[in-house]
Amino acid sequence: MSSNPTLLLWDHPTSSYAQKIRIALREKQIPFTSQRPSGLGSGGPVPDLADTNPRLEVPCLEDGDVKIFDSTIILAYLEDRFPDPPVLPRDPGERAEARMIEEVCDTAYEATNWGFSEIAWSKRATGELAEKLTAQVKHQTGVIQAWLAERLGGREFFNGAVFGYADVCVAPVLNRSVYYGFGPEEGTAL
The missing domain is CATH 3.40.30.10 (Glutaredoxin)
Known part of the structure; x- marks a missing residue:
C-alpha cells in the first residue's frame, strides 16, 4: 500500500x-x-x-x-x-467510553431512527398506531440523548477539547433525529 x-x-x-x-x-x-x-x-x-x-x-x-x-x-x-491525526483517545478508559458511545449509536440510536423512518417514509404504520409508535420513538430518542449528554458533560466534544471518535459516531445519528424533529431538549449538553 x-x-x-x-x-x-x-x-x-x-x-x-x-x-x-x-x-x-x-x-x-x-x-x-x-x-x-x-x-x-x-x-x-x-x-x-x-x-x-x-x-x-x-x-x-x-x-x-x-x-x-x-x-x-x-x-x-x-x-x-493512519494513526495521525488520531480520532480515538489515547487513554484506555476514554477509548472504552468512545467505543461504548459508538455501540449505543450503532445499535439503539440508529435502530430508533430507522424505526421512525419506517413510519414516516415507508408508511408501515398509520393513524393511531403511527402516533403511538412515534411517541415511543420520541421517548427512546430522549433517553439516548440524555445518556449521551451525560457522557458529554460540560465538554465541547466527547474527546474533550478536540473533535474525535465518539463525535464521529454521534454526529450522523443525532443529525438524523434532529431532521426528524426529535432534537435534544433546549439547554442540554448536546
Whole structure:
C-alpha cells in the first residue's frame, strides 16, 4: 500500500454508518473517492459489493487489496493504518467510553431512527398506531440523548477539547433525529 493512498469508499448519502466513515476520513485528512454501488437497496444483486461485503451493505472501504466492511471495523482500520491525526483517545478508559458511545449509536440510536423512518417514509404504520409508535420513538430518542449528554458533560466534544471518535459516531445519528424533529431538549449538553 502506498503512503499517499486514495481509498475507495462504497457509500450512500443517507447511510448514517457511511456518514460516520466520511467524517472520520475527512477528520484524518485521508484522500478518498466515494462511490454509490449500483443496485444498492433494490433487493437485487449489488455486483460492486459482491467481493467486499457478503451483507451487500455500505459502507465498504477498499485500500488497494484490502477490502473492509462494517463501519466499526473500518474506523479501527483507519486508526491503525493512519494513526495521525488520531480520532480515538489515547487513554484506555476514554477509548472504552468512545467505543461504548459508538455501540449505543450503532445499535439503539440508529435502530430508533430507522424505526421512525419506517413510519414516516415507508408508511408501515398509520393513524393511531403511527402516533403511538412515534411517541415511543420520541421517548427512546430522549433517553439516548440524555445518556449521551451525560457522557458529554460540560465538554465541547466527547474527546474533550478536540473533535474525535465518539463525535464521529454521534454526529450522523443525532443529525438524523434532529431532521426528524426529535432534537435534544433546549439547554442540554448536546
